[in-house]
Amino acid sequence: MKVTRSFWLGLGSGLILSAMLTLLFSPQQKPSDVQLNPQTALPKNESTKEPDSPPPVQPIESDQKESLPPDPQVSPQIDRDFVIPKGASAEQIADLLFAQELIKDKEAFLAFTRQMRAERRFRAGTFKLSVGLSEEEVIFRLLK
Known part of the structure; x- marks a missing residue:
């Protein structure tokens, strides 16, 4: 063409x-x-109705707030310090992350590490990690 x-x-x-x-x-x-x-713009005819506005939001009473379950999407991120010791392997790092509940699955973490060829690129140091990050995001933050 x-x-x-x-x-x-x-x-x-x-x-x-x-x-x-x-x-x-x-x-x-x-x-x-x-x-x-x-x-x-010309004035609108009286036959044309404006769309109804949403009803005003009622504030929640203080006793009602306690009975509502917390929204998982609104919960604040909890930052934790994570220390990689000198000479630690990817498997040892996965064990430490799992023990501190920063990852949910060690095998998924190690699979992403192998896929990204980052097994030997981790450096010793202290890192800020948040609870609930994906394994892939944890790897990216540890490689920075």
């Missing part, structure tokens, strides 16, 4: 046209509600 100027012109105009059609016929609003220039 020969790529010419007319090819690029057709491609560009097709993308622009599809973007304009998407704006006009998006499912979020009716085509009649689209206003191209807000300064020249």
Whole structure:
């Protein structure tokens, strides 16, 4: 296929046209509600209703807060210091991480380590790690 100027012109105009059609016929609003220039907008008919606003949020009473279970996605990250001793192998590091509950699966950690060819790239030192990180993210942080 020969790529010419007319090819690029057709491609560009097709993308622009599809973007304009998407704006006009998006499912979020009716085509009649689209206003191209807000300064020249006409007043809406009384027959057109505004969408209902969501009800106001009621604050939770203090006794209700205690009965709700904690949301795992909102829980704060707990940073811990993790020390790699001098001369430690990847298997010893996996054992230490598992013992401190920084990883859930030693075998998955070692598999990622082998896959990334990072078995001998770990250096001794102290690292800040958070509980709940994936094995892959733990490896990336230990290699920094």
